[in-house]
Amino acid sequence: MNILIMGSDITAWTQAAVLASSGCQVSLLLDQNVEVESSEPQLSRLVQIQQAEGRLQIIRGESLHDPQTNLLIDARVNLDFDSRKxxxxxxxxxxxxxxSLVVALVQPVEIGTTDRLQQQLNDQGLTQLSVVYWPSFIQSGRAIESFSRSDRIVLGSQHSGAVQLIKRLLTPFNRSLDNFMLMQPKEAELTKVAINGMLATRVSFMNELARFASLNQIDIEPVRQGIGSDSRIGFQYLYPGCGFGGDAFLQTLQQLTQALGRDYQPDLLSVVCSINEQQKDLLFQKFWRFYQAEIQQRTVAIWGGAFKPNSSDISGSPALILIESLLAHGVRVRLYDPAAAEALSHYFAEHSKRDQLVLCESALIAAEEVDAIMLVTEWKEFWNIDLAALRQKVRQPLLLDGRNIYDPAYAQQSGWIYSGIGRGQAL
Amino acid sequence: MKIQLLNQQPVFKALQDQAVKVPHLAELFQQNPHRAQQMSIESAGICLDYSKQRVTDQVLSELEQLFYQVKLPQSIAELFSGAVVNQSENRAALHTQLRLPAAQQPEAFAVIEQALLQMEALVDQVQQGVWRGFSGKRITDVVNLGVGGSDLGPLMVTQALKEYAEPQAKALKVHFASTIDGSQLFDLLDHLNPETTLFLIASKSFTTIDTLSNADTVRAWLAKACPSETLMLRCHFVGISASADKMQQWGIAPENQLPFWSWVGGRFSLWSTVGCAIALDLGMGVFRQLLAGAYAMDEHFRTAPPLQNIPVMMALLGVWNVNVLDIRAHAILPYDGRLKYFPSYLEQLEMESNGKSVTQSGEPINYATCPVLWGEIGANAQHAFYQLLHQGTQAVAADFILAANRYEASQSEAHYEALIAQHELNIANCLAQSRVLALGNAAVEPSDNPFRHYPGNQPSSTLLLDRLDASTLGGLIACYEHKVFTQAVIWGINPFDQWGVELGKQVALQLQAVLAGKGDTELDSSTLHLAAQINSKRGRV
Structure with a gap:
């Protein structure tokens, strides 16, 4: 099958590499002026292999007119309807x-986009195009796996030919269990954004509970386990923390918030988002309270800048908000992230207080002589760090754990003033 | 220097002689079809049409002579140069200096731009979420505690220019609390969060009891939530005052003190750091445009010849109405809902400035000065006090204020057409009312029904703005300030003091003691009896 993929984000790269690996002839047409840096080592390797095998061709900036193409995957983000069309x-x-050509939109879109696009193409006489909505559920951090072994395949389509084509395309990834769901394009569009809306709602609800817990000497951790053990609820996305991020996730949330907010009713999702924004500020507030606002000239270590572990993606990361606030108050920041350091350096390159930000080679180096450690991303290498030894490195043993990866009792025994998210110690 | 009284000016007698010679306004319009074209002045986006004033060319020429006889050119120069124009308090009144562009500011006044930059930094911190409350949270609400000039100006401007708020200013909510009884605070404190509320305490002397009693209530409210007094003062109070000492004493942190100066009168202070609430609510850019608009009017006032000078003409016509035609009431009628607080603002500006009966040097005067001035949004006032204007027994002068363009930013809205229709209806009402007030019966079909008799001949001016924005509003306010100053010079009075307000403050202190049962009993029986009744009703005999 001949496939053209337009787009530059992780969805575009993953689909290109994985579909090429199944024998398709794939051209990946990158957006112009977009710097491309795959944040997933495994994915980068797969891309290289497929290029070497001659099944994946990467083109930048120019339009491509290959009459052999059977499927056009539109994976472009942040695009208005007219430019897409x-x-x-x-x-x-x-x-x-x-x-005939199947056009598959795979990114979150405004509800109704697929049908509208089909209608307008039809009106222009381009009736041989079948537009479908085939949402991608690719997760950064486990990109290849989340595409090639997806829990479900949702397809919004009104064309039986297109359905057959996508089904055939996905046969190698859909063998053990047929989890193909066919629905109307609008239904698929809403499904895509609603999943993220539901996940975000769970997290913000947990954060709200965590806030209550911290004020009432309750440890949210056993509560979380209790809630998750109910099979109607399950354990996923029940972790309170210092805020979720990620471009795709935040973008879909914003879209859904706008769609739901249209009838001027205060909607649940805008509260969900505002709780998340507050969470991103939480570690700063604890730091402020601990030092009674005397924070100027202090130094803070930030562990983790990526919005989640195993990714170099910093979009929407709480670290950005935290660093911004700390710099504004004259605090020096020593940052360590195993993958996102470069992206952060780039992000703050033009900042007027850039000189207060130091990028460090390791978590331990970052912790030297600091007045607090703020853990923002739960990279595996932080979990079993020797807290007692770490205690010797810092000026003040204040450990603000934004991801609840440490046991409060153990941290305290190791000489730390410890505060997690809703772990029962208000700070 | 002895001040020459208005009624001793040579031309004043001539003006008085004219009073009986001026025909009814209906007739004046009939005599000269070009009257309006000849009697309108335009500058800085504001057009003054005074053709509905009861004046003739002769009157105008004599008013112009009056302008020179009282040496107004010299007085205006003195005002701008920082001479002691406020003699009873021995100081200058340099509100115009506050509006001078920074690049033209002489070294001696570099403090003005410094203070503005300090204010800008503070505004920026609050709007960007850098400024934090005691618990580290961002500020969501600001309450301006002030009264008189420290309240009316910012309140009026923020209400008028809401639609121009800059994006970064939109999330912040700015409130005002002024009343000594705490009513506004009582409502506000009920729903504000002490963690995220910042208070501006604005008082020139920083002793104003109204403001400081409100501030004390707030302090008690915050103290309950905030564990540390230092933190509370540092994170929740900004002081705006000409007295750094008094701010210090109250506990305002040095970095939270926004200065202004003794040479800025309270009712002329919105151009100083007292405008902080404006900048917080609308953005610093809007505040700067307001200053620029006022500066444009300053330049017009300083340089235009009297009969082409908007504030001077407003002043001369006011003197003509009050002192010659004996019209002792003046209505301010903005046909614009955004100018809801403009009449209250002018009530203070005009009546506190010119409600005087002694000259600059303290001698009594024997003619009228400031008329009673009041007002309301014009179209609403039509359903309230216009009856008296049309058919009552009082002669009343009026200023109609109107913006030609409106709702320009709403052109894509579905209800744009409807809004424009409302705007046009409003304009029609404004023009109709001033027309009927001037012409009376002549404006309509004649009728012999006595209830439908309209005498007319009520004089008015119309101030037509291109549009109401920061720049024209700045100009409009400056226009009235200069009108007030010009009239004060003609009347020989000091517009910059307010001794009349002081006495009541002193007596209030005596009466606080009486209510506490400790006061002297030498007071009048009415006051003592009322105090006793109040104490009895409150169970405090």
Whole structure:
């Protein structure tokens, strides 16, 4: 099968590499002026292999007109309807009337986009194009696996031919269990954004509980386990923390918030988002309270800048908000992240207080002579660090754990003033 | 220097002689079809149409002579140069200096831009979420505690320019509390969060009892939530005052003190750091535009010849109405809901400035000064006091204020057409009312029904703005300030003191003691009896 993929984010790269590896001939057309840096080592390797095998071709900036293409995957993000339509039209102009083409939108879109696009293409006589909505559930950190062994395949389509084509394409990834769900495009569009909305709601609800817990000497951890043990609820996305991030996730949330907020009713999701924004500020507030606002000239270690472990992606990461606030108050920041240091350095390159930010080679180096450690991303290497030894490195043993990875009792025994998210010690 | 009284000016007699010679406004319009074209002045986005004032060319020429006879050019120069124009308090009144562009500011006044930059930094911190409350949370609400000039100006401006708020200012909510009885605070404190509320205490002397009693209530409210007094003072109070000492004594942290100066009168202070609430609510850019608009009006006032000078004409016509035509009431009628607080603002500006009966040097005067001035949004006032204007027994002068353009930013809204229709209806009402007030019966079909008799001949001016924005509002306020100053010079009085307000403050102190049962009993029986009744009703005999 001949596939053209437009886009530059992790979804575009993953689909390109994985589909090429199943024998498809794939062209990946990158957005112009986008710097591309795959944040997943495994994925980068797969891309290289597929390029070497000649099944994956990477093109940048120019439009491509391959009349052999059977499937056009539109994985572009942050695009308005008209620009999206324009690029698809451009491509379709070179097709003969007899040549059919399936156009699959895979990124979150405004509800109704698929049908609207189909309608407008039809109106222009491009009836050989079948537009479908095939949402991607690729997760950064486990990109390849989340695509090739997806829990479910959702397809919003009104064209039986397109359904057959996508089904055939996914046969190698859908063998053990047929989890293919066919629905109307609008239904699929809503499904995609609603999943993220539900997950975000769970997290923000846990954060709200954690806030109550911290004020009432309750440890949220056993409570979380108790809640998760109810089979109707389950354990996923019940972790309170210092805020969730990620471009795709935040973008879908924003879209859904806008869609739901349209009738001027105060909607649940805007509260969910505002709780998340407050969570991102939480570690700063604890630091402020601990030092009674005397924070100027102090030094803080931040452990983790990526919005989640195993990723170099910093988009929407709580670390950005934290660093911004700390710098604004004249605090020096020593940051360590095993993968995202470069992205952070780039992000703060033009900041007027850039000189207060030091990027460190290791967690221990970052902790030297600091007045607090703020753990933002739960990289595996932080979990079993020797807290007693670490205690010797710092000026003040204040450990603000934004991901609840340490046992409060153990941290205290190791000489730390410890505060997690809702672990029963208000700070 | 002995001040020459208005009624001793040579031209004053001539003006008085004119009073009986001026025909009814209906007739004046009939005599000269170009009257309006000849009687309108435009500058800085503001047009003054005074054709509905009861004046003739002769009157105007004599008013112009009056302008020179009282040496107004010299007085205006003195005002701008920082001479002691406020003699009873021995100081200058340099509100115009506050509006001078920074690049033109002489070294001696570099403090003005410094203070503005300090204010800008503070505003920026609050709007960007850098400023934190005691618990580390961002500020969501600001309450301006002030009264008189420290309240009315910012309140009026923020209400008028809401639609121009800059994006970074939109999340912040700014409130005002002024009343000594704590009513506004009582409502506010009920729903504000002490962790996220910042208070501005604005008082020139930092002793104003109204403001400081409100501040004390707030302090008690915050103290309950905040564990440390230092933290509370540092994170929740900003002082705006000409007295650094008094701010210090109250506990305002040095870095939270925004200065202004003794040479800025309270009712002329919105241009100083007292405008902090404006900048917080609308953005520093809007505040700077307000200053620029006022500066444009300052330049017009300073340089335009009297009959082409908007504030001077407003002043001369006011003197003509009060002292010659004996019209002792003046209504301010903005046909614009955004100018809801503009009449209250002018009530203070005009009546506190010119409600005087002695000259600059303290001699009594024997003619009228400031008229009673009041007002309301015009279209609403039509359903309230216009009856008296049309058919009552009082002669009343009026200022109609109107913006030609409106709702320009809402052109894509579905209800734009409807809004424009409302705007046009409003304009029609404004023009109709001033027309009927001037012409009376002549404006309509004649009728012999006595209840439908409209005498007319009520004089008015119309101030037509291109549009109401920061720049024209700045100009409009400056226009009235200069009108007030010009009138004060003509009347020979000091517009910059307010001794009349002082006595009541002193007596209030005596009466606090009486209510506490410790006061002297030498007071009048009315006051003593009322105090006793109050104590009895409160169970405090």
């Amino acid at each position: 324009q690029a698809i039209e451009q491509f379709a102009l070179y097709l003969s009337k007899a040549q």
